[in-house]
Amino acid sequence: MLKIENMTMRFGGVIAANKFNVDIEKGQIVGLIGPNGAGKTTIFNVITGVYRPTEGKVIFNPSEVERDITGLRPDEIAKLGICRTFQNIRLFKELSVVDNVFIGNHLIIESNVFSSVLKLPKYRKEEKEMLDKSIYLLEKVGLEDEKDSKAHSLPYGMQRRLEIARALATEPQLLLLDEPAAGMNPQETRELMGFIEDIKDEFDLTIFLIEHHMEVVMGICEEILVLDHGSLIAQGDPGFIQTDSKVIEAYLGVE
Amino acid sequence: MKKDNRFKNSLIMLIVTIAVLFVLNRILDDYKLRILNLCGIYITLGLSMNLINGFTGLFSLGHAGFMAIGAYTVAILTMPAHMKEMNFFMKPIMPFLANIEWSFLPALIMGGIMAGLFGFLIGAPVLRLTDDYLAIATLGFAEIIRVVFTNTQSITNGALGLKGIPASTNIWWSWGVAIITILLMVFLIEGSYGKAFNAIREDEIAAQSMGINLFTHKVMSFTVGSFLAGIGGGLLAALLGTIDPNMFRIVLTFNILLIVVLGGLGSIKGSVVSAILVTIAMEALRFLDESINLGFIELKGIAGMRMVVFSLILMGVVIFRKEGLLKEN
């Protein structure tokens, strides 16, 4: 689904990611962990085109066809089928909850701006479908009762779920979740885990997630990558990661 | 059910507006009719700027330039040949323009298209800039237009301006265009593209990550906005009958900005109401600038006072009431 080859990202003298490699297969849930400042979000930013890597390649291959997506714009990458959420929630704050999800549909629209203004039948039909889908996704994340509230008026946990609904509206094949459980209580976290597995099956997704809650990572990820100071220090299934000495060192420091 | 109601309400509003205009058209004197016309034109202009600055969150200060393009296009296309000859006594007009005489509607649309075309050409490079730079670049563009129009004597008659433009603008033109613009804005903003514009205003990075091509959407909004500004400029030229490059100074952009800010950035209703209020107030406060004789006493006006009052209002609004004066909450 996604291959990153020898990717290095430098900001001036700071190396945020160093010769990073990964190969995510279709249908996997892969976790990316590491101490704060390890460069996890940088990797997401490179995948989604917010940053152009200093070196290396990002390859997207949802089917047999491989496509080099290094250096494409974020909107082009979203159109190819990679969508994300943000660590420090970036909703369209002043807009309603349902509009936030509706906008996620915009990249699929076929009608042009004129048929939208003139409300031609083709546009009306598309709009109806987009709206129905938005409502469905809101039901999915349990926000249908809040659909007319402004996005910024929602409590934190709901905002996180709204971001996921918005990302799903773009119909991604690969979903990147940046700390989806941040700020959630244990109850909400457990629900989130069920939810992630649920959407993975329903929408046939591959999921790559950054998370600090070990419970989440260990609970749902088949494969875990550990990042420290921009470099990959370990990779494997949860059982392996939990016992790996380098990982323990990175998190707890050297004795 | 809800939708039907809205349609019914809008229809009633429309009929009432037309009836009121019809009556006003009969009873008002020329001076007041002119103000009523200006109200309609400023609705169009206010909305066109609100589309760019309020709904899409771009900070453009180029409105006067686009208006100038629309105004000059309409003037040159509609003026009869002998009128042009009288105007261009310093330097003759370019031959291919000399005998053109279009009727008002195609000339007005052409004015909009020319302004929209320039909006597109200017927008393509300039919209890559971020807010402050965009503001200064668009302001610069408007100034360039003015300087160019002052210097291209064989097309625009330079600093002398154009006199005797056929006075085609009447209540039905100015308000007809205003009503069409309102409808267009409502439909645009409700639709998927309008929401994408809003998304860009709210958060560019998130919008882009949701697959919205920032550049094409910004250019789209900017082009539509400049098209409407050109139409507004054309209506203004055909209302006043006289134009010259100095009319299209930054002050003009400032007036429209005042309308948009008072009405609330991103509010259609607000822009409409504030366009009417500001236009009337601008006229009503004219006494601040000019002396008026009340029969027993003459009040001395002070030139510039009116704009002092208006700039204080503008600053007061942004400092004390950021949502605008008229936006409901």
Add this chain to the structure above:
Amino acid sequence: MGNQGLLQHLANGISLGSLYALIAIGYTMVYGILRLINFAHGDIFMLGIYITYYGVLFTSIPWWVVFIFASIFTGLIGLLLEKIAYRPLRESPRITILISAIGASFFLQNFGIVVFGGRPKAFPIPDVFNKVVKMGGVSISLITFIIPLVTLLLLLGLTYFITKTKTGMAMRALSKDYETASLMGIDINRIISITFFIGSFLAAVGGIMWGIRYPQLMPLMGAMPGLKCFIAAVIGGIGNITGAVLGGFILGLGEIMLIALLPKLTGYRDAFAFILLIVILLIKPTGLMGEKITEKV
């Protein structure tokens, strides 16, 4: 055009460039710290000239004392402007504070029309400056030399201030990283007030010399130089003082040379700056000496 003509134009270009540089510094310093285009800066420049005008004509104070006090007084007006029009909006969206800046600019211009009258006034030039220097066969007025000299002295003083004094260093810290600097216990309000004071002071000095060079005073006279100097700051790389000076000289020399070499384009003089701006922004959006800022995601 012979060598003599060229010399003349060069001298004019340098003196105009110096004036632009002085005004551009005010824009760049304010932008560096607040990320705000102080649209009213050009009108502060205008106020500086008028204050000097009234000081020289209506008091018996020696002209050089008037010059100094008028500059300081103008600096205080700049400081006041920030307190009233910008400080309440510091946490608001950028567009709001920009609108307030435009409002302030129009207020000052029209306030000028109301108080000073719309009719042009002639700046009272002290006799000293009317001297003409003959050099290599061309006569150049003394002020043409004084302007770059004063500019140079002020620049040296400013450089000393921002590199060697504690306040100057705080100023630089604030423009590098506003949030961190504010956590380090820097009194932001004080630094911003000082920044506005210095910027407006320099604009007033520039204004006085402008008045001697181009002695016609009008309330709207600040608008165009104001815009051009902002452009100079952007060309040089906004936030960077050396860049502002460089931009000022490029613009001043460019304008004079354009007219000198292509007299047919004289009417387009005011468009030159804007065209240069758009070209520079497209080629190097951060200006000649500016640094790139990336947004954190």
